[in-house]
Amino acid sequence: MRVKLPLGLMIFFGILGFTDSFVPHPWAQNFHGVLRNKVLIVISVFALALGIGNLISHHVTRIKRKGPNWIHSYTTLISLGIATLIGIMGGVTGNGWLPTRVGGFKYDIQTIYFKVLVPLQSTMFALLAFFMASAAYRSFRARNLLAGLLLGSAFVVMLGQVPIGELLTGFLPPGFHAADISTWIMQVPNTASKRAIELGLTLGVLGTMLKILTGIERSWLGGGR
């Protein structure tokens, strides 16, 4: 019961999901629409609630035990509380019953998203540029032909996207400028290798999914009882 019921449900819903692409009847399409856009979305809300509960419990425990960096757990909990309060009470676009404007100063959840979350996330991604450049400086060495190809193609692609690339190769005939070679690398060898890798990955994913659907792969059921 503890294994067979979930497994049976999974196979049943798997077949149901599979048929979505093959049964164009309006009744079936309407059924799948309701299932996808209402039923499964409502179920997923509880997964989010569980995740948020885990996050809160983790930080509360860290504060209680005075674990490493426990003081910053207050930052997460307080910002979570404030953002949730403003978001729920103030409405997504600031049309809720909680006032989200003082004079010309707006603090609705969309403004918080664009003024707090967007700078934070884009700066974090931008930070990676420095680490990638530093890692490349330390590890990129043209020790053999293959390493040389890796280094060379990375260099040409980077050069092709900055004005200095045009400045250095501008005297060459058309088709041999850094930008042209960079485009060629992206469109020919890069496309070929990426396509092969993507095909391999997709076939691997398909194999795993068929194993899950047929009940061969059961690790998602977790261990124990």
Place this chain on the structure above:
Amino acid sequence: MRGNVRYLAWAGVVVALGILFYSTRSTISHDPWTWVGVFLTVAVFSFLYRENRIYRFAEHLVVGVANGYSISFTVHRVIVPYVIKPLSAGFKALAADGPSLKLLDPNSSANFIILVPLAIGLLYFARFIPKYAWLVRIPMAIFMGYYTGQTVPAAFTGVVFPQLKATLVTQASFGGDPWLGVWKVLVLVGVLTTLTYFFFSREHKGVLKWSAKTGIIYVMVGFGASFGFTVMARISLAIGRFYFLFRDWLGILH
């Protein structure tokens, strides 16, 4: 000695910021949100020096605000329209007209059918009751099963077939610019040889060896190109952040 250098560096940063502030005091932004953005940008960039409290503060702030945003978005975009509205309308209809089959129609604005996914979703919390912890597998099974079933045909129609179609070389490939046809042949060779390189069911000997060797050349050029492309994408993000500092905040750039 090292400590002194650090203090001198910090003093230099403060003096530089002071000069910058003085020289740009007329153009500097008066928008409080811009100042918040500047503080957060500098807080994250401070990690380049080393891990510090300000960076950790920013890191924890991302987690809190991002989750708060997703909670409020879920409440307004899912819970209110798909749960609260149909149920409250359903109760009103029940009080006014009595029970009817229409209340079980999921497409109706007033329906009780949404109680089914609510009950299934609640099973996620069964994990906190050891005796019934296994019930958490039910919503997981429904979710995994449905989306796994949907992904199988989608993977064929969305990835496998279009990629294979794009790889094919036909007479039409040489119709316009003949060089384009040559590049398509090179792509075809690259796809086949790269696939050979990742084919481990037979030892790479003879033809397979040369095919795999050609494949690894494509893979290395491809990885290098992807690396260069990713670095440039990150650098453009970094330029964007500096642009924000020098244009939106200080008003130096226009």
